[in-house]
Amino acid sequence: AGQTCSPSTLFRFNFCSEKRTTRPANNRNMAEQQPTPPPSHNAPVIKIDDAIEAIGMGKFQRRILWAAGLCFTADATEIMLLSFLSLTLQSEWGLTANQTANMTACVFAGSLFGTLTLGYLGDHYGRRPAFLLSCAIISVFGVLTAFSTGYSSLLGIRFMVGFGVGGLTVPFDIFAEFLPTSARGKHLLVIEYFWTAGSVMTPLFAFLTLSTSWRLFVILCAVPCIISGCLGVCLVPESPRWLISVGRDDEAMAVVRKAAADNGLNPDDLFHSSVKLKDEHVESSRFSDLLSKKWRKINILLWFTWIGYAMGYYGTILTVTRVFDADAVEGAADGGTPEFDYKAIFISASAEIVGLFVVIQTVDSIGRIPSQVMAYLGGGVFLFSLSMLADSANANVLTVLAFFGRAFEMMGSCVTWVSTAEILPTEIRTTGHSAANAMGRTGAFISPYLVGTNNPIKAVGVIMLMVHLVTAFCAYHLPESKGRVIGHIDDSNHTETDEHNEQEGSEMTFQYGSGSKTPVQPVV
Secondary structure, three states, rough: OOOOOHHHHHHOOOOOOOOOOOOOOOOOOOHOOOOOOOHHHHOEEEOHHHHHHOOOOOHHHHHHHHHHHHHHHHHHHHHHHHHHHHHHHHHHHHOOOHHHHHHHHHHHHHHHHHHHHHHHHHOOOHHHHHHHHHHHHOOOOOOHHOOOOHHHHHHHHHHHHHHHHHHHHHHHHHHHHHOOOHHHHHHHOHHHHHHHHHHHHHHHHHHHHHHEEEEEEEHHHHHHHHHHHHHHHHOOOHHHHHHHHOOHHHHHHHHHHHHHHHHHHHHHHHOOOOEOOOOOOOOOOOOOHHHHHHHHHHHHHHHHHHHHHHHHHHHHHHHHOOOOOOOOHHHOOOOOOOOHHHHHHHHHHHHHHHHHHHHHHHHHHHOOOHHHHHHHHHHHHHHHHHHHHHOOOOOOOOOHHHHHHHHHHHHHHHHHHHHHHHHHOHHHHHHHHHHHHHHHHHHHHHHHHEEEEEEEOOHHHHHHHHHHHHHHHHOOOOOOOOOOOOOOOOOOOOHHHHHHHOOOOOOOOOOOOOOOOOOOOOOO
């Protein structure tokens, strides 16, 4: 029989010592796992989701936002600089169009390998080590770019920059795993402002430095990642969700208590010394698990969505540069710096601020899936129109089309990032997110050959419209994750049939727990 709680034991979560029963674990290989024994002395147990909800949103998450956000700034600057650096070196080094495309493609090739490697490390060795390693690689090789002595050495160094960029899904996932459900959608989009800052800073850096030295330009573009790495060392702990998933429950509780204190709450009031986190240990994930029957459908849809988003986003950036700077290289003096139309490029880059603002205001009311579908359809239409009118319309019309095209691309890409982090469960989150990102980098790898070579601009517009239609179709069939507990399957209707299906590896249905708005209660 349960015991009556004394007044001294009553605290926020209303824990009482009761006779406890063990619920079946909702894990991949349920039949092979033993039930978790009840904690000693009838210690109250809470779920990690409820603990994250309890600490709320405050200073702790804002610190992580700055560290993770500057990684996004670094990603943007290292990618955006390619449109300026490639044309500058094409003029200075006398490169062909294909060699120029190779400079861009090698970064995306590196990020393809980096996202597969660093994402795997994030699931198996921790989010924090993978995050810091990514920052170190980008910072070191970003600076080394300035010391390139020729075309071949530049390709090798930029490949390694791309390798580091491939790991930047990990800080995004760290931030997502510290957010309470009510704040997750908005704040996972707020982090995208850092990407937009990088997109706007890059043409500004180019305007200030390219006429003097492209080497100074690439060093400036590496600064955001250097700052991010320093903040990561000082401010970013290991994800408690990951710690729980590998059985390090006490360390996870220590992180949660520290987060509560940083947010101005008394951890002793929230989590009595006897309170334990529910053991949610899961087996380590492998890339092959992503194609198991349980996860196959959702991952294939994610992969095609990411391929299309990356082709659309980076293709739009390259198309805008091609339309407004078609004669930049030819008009440059022998071996000189091309004359970029910085005004048009800056205006189109600023469109990302508008797109991000709109999607932050609407994503929680409209939902993740409708937002993606509308954004990709809109981006496709405006990019198609820009390509069709590139040779006939005046500069003002083209600027408007470029502006709205980039705004819609930003809206779609932001929500895809958020939706992916929410859909995937803890045990495969960074592996799955990294695999999706790798597919996206594959699409990005293709984009410079599609847009940056001598393909007719109208043919580019038609192809990109088709890409956007396919992307919208795949996004439409993803599960909606608005207002759901991050990556957890709803077990409220968990039946013996469901257990049998999980044991047999049956396809996972797309139902997600909606989370609790009541005070946290111990698991009984």
